[in-house]
Amino acid sequence: EIVMTQSPATLSVSPGERATLSCRASQxxxxxxxxxxxxxxxxxxxLIYGASTRATGIPARFSGSGSGTEFTLTISSLQSEDFAVxxxxxxxxxxxxTFGQGTRLEIK
Amino acid sequence: xxxxxxxxxGLVKPSETLSLxxxxxxxxxxxxxxxxxxxxxxxxxxxxxxxxxxGSTNYNPSLKSRxxxxxxxxxxxxxxxxxxxxxxxxAVYYCARENSSGGTDYWGQxxxxxxxx
Numbered sequence: 311e312i313v314m315t316q317s318p319a320t321l322s323v324s325p326g327e328r329a330t331l332s333c334r335a336s337q338x339x340x341x342x343x344x345x346x347x348x349x350x351x352x353x354x355x356x357l358i359y360g361a362s363t364r365a366t367g368i369p370a371r372f373s374g375s376g377s378g379t380e381f382t383l384t385i386s387s388l389q390s391e392d393f394a395v396x397x398x399x400x401x402x403x404x405x406x407x408t409f410g411q412g413t414r415l416e417i418k
Numbered sequence: 419x420x421x422x423x424x425x426x427x428g429l430v431k432p433s434e435t436l437s438l439x440x441x442x443x444x445x446x447x448x449x450x451x452x453x454x455x456x457x458x459x460x461x462x463x464x465x466x467x468x469x470x471x472x473g474s475t476n477y478n479p480s481l482k483s484r485x486x487x488x489x490x491x492x493x494x495x496x497x498x499x500x501x502x503x504x505x506x507x508x509a510v511y512y513c514a515r516e517n518s519s520g521g522t523d524y525w526g527q528x529x530x531x532x533x534x535x
Contacts, residue, residue, distance in 0.1 A: 344521035360520050
């Protein structure tokens with residue numbers, strides 16, 4: 311099983327600043343990596359797939375990068391609605407899917 | 419706009435079988451992979467498994483012995499059965515669609531299933 315490790319567990323950032331979230335895979339997942347945003351009481355929302363492709367309707371301030379085992383989600387200028395929990399997910403190890411444990415992005 | 423809606427009992431007794439159905443509207447269920455994912459309160463996401471519209475399935479090895487998925491294309495529905503449940507199976511259960519390009523792009527709102535006597 312591929313283990314996905316996200317860091318930090320909690321990130322405190324001020325509105326308008328940049329946030330950088332990390333995700334590491336225990337073995338290469340190529341670019342088969344997705345990022346999700348989840349707000350309280352809501353289902354996760356797909357932000358990024360293929361490590362760097364924004365999903366439909368996702369603002370340009372969200373960007374993803376990386377390949378292999380190291381990945382980054384960057385939110386360039388935080389808006390109030392961006393404070394949430396973020397998960398990475400690998401889908402390279404077909405047919406299995408695994409998620410990271412999440413990073414909570416909170417207002418500083 | 420594709421929409422997914424989970425339905426089923428919110429309370430299941432220990433050792434019994436949890437049964438949920440997901441109804442897909444706004445699009446065809448055909449030619450996609452459909453997943454079940456769960457989330458215990460305050461915890462992360464766990465992939466349970468997926469089914470293709472042909473009926474082929476893949477399950478999380480940690481749950482494989484207890485999981486059965488099925489699909490009814492005539493009703494645009496797919497279903498999950500999880501047997502021999504315990505309190506550890508208490509979670510919000512989501513149904514979702516896997517994007518053919520990667521990731522899971524459409525999700526149901528989730529349904530809380532509590533295992534308790």
